[in-house]
Amino acid sequence: MKSALIVYFSSTGNTQKVALAIKEGLEKESVAVDLKTPQEAADADFDGYDLICVGSPSIEWQPAKPMADLLKAKLNLYRSQGKIKPCAPKVPGQNALVFVTYSGPHTGIEEATPAGKTMRQYFEHFGFTVVGEWYIPSEFHGRLDMSTLGRLGDLRGKPSADELAKIKKDAEQIAKSLL
Numbered sequence: 001m002k003s004a005l006i007v008y009f010s011s012t013g014n015t016q017k018v019a020l021a022i023k024e025g026l027e028k029e030s031v032a033v034d035l036k037t038p039q040e041a042a043d044a045d046f047d048g049y050d051l052i053c054v055g056s057p058s059i060e061w062q063p064a065k066p067m068a069d070l071l072k073a074k075l076n077l078y079r080s081q082g083k084i085k086p087c088a089p090k091v092p093g094q095n096a097l098v099f100v101t102y103s104g105p106h107t108g109i110e111e112a113t114p115a116g117k118t119m120r121q122y123f124e125h126f127g128f129t130v131v132g133e134w135y136i137p138s139e140f141h142g143r144l145d146m147s148t149l150g151r152l153g154d155l156r157g158k159p160s161a162d163e164l165a166k167i168k169k170d171a172e173q174i175a176k177s178l179l
């Protein structure tokens with residue numbers, strides 16, 4: 001049986017919704033899924049899974065601090081174990097999926113890609129194959145102006161049920177690709 005670890009940070013629920021949709025999709029294809037916060041994942045062994053999914057909101061166009069701290073700690077661990085190598089050779093069977101929720105009120109997706117690319121870069125360094133880098137426009141809870149007047153238009157209610165269903169389907173495809 002294939003296994004996955006989903007680590008996500010969420011302060012207003014958007015990233016959690018996406019994490020749960022990914023979990024449903026993976027489980028539909030019989031992948032055993034552990035779901036953790038960055039704090040809970042501090043001792044998790046990334047090497048023990050076929051797929052690591054990491055999700056964060058974009059916070060000032062970077063991963064949220066708990067996620068950034070976790071990934072930095074894992075980098076330090078991998079480095080101490082001699083696993084950070086020149087040319088970052090791929091480790092067979094180790095895959096990662098990166099997902100970012102964001103509101104893009106000022107400059108649109110440009111506010112999310114730095115967060116996603118930063119998370120991705122850790123896994124590239126670890127030698128994981130990054131199977132996806134997803135950006136999900138989401139409501140800026142508590143900020144009506146940022147949810148309605150920004151570059152991405154009206155984000156209220158996003159991610160919607162339809163968008164979450166699509167995320168679930170996409171996760172099913174990733175699960176199939178692991179087999």
Ligand SMILES: Cc1cc2nc3c(=O)[nH]c(=O)nc-3n(C[C@H](O)[C@H](O)[C@H](O)COP(=O)(O)O)c2cc1C
Binds near residue numbers: 009015056057059104
């Ligand atoms: C303090 C703070 C800073 C944020 N900075 C950005 C940002 O730079 N770019 C962006 O697109 N969205 C930004 N957002 C919006 C969040 O990324 C977005 O609403 C996200 O979906 C929240 O995820 P969560 O509900 O899982 O916490 C910010 C939100 C907060 C609260």
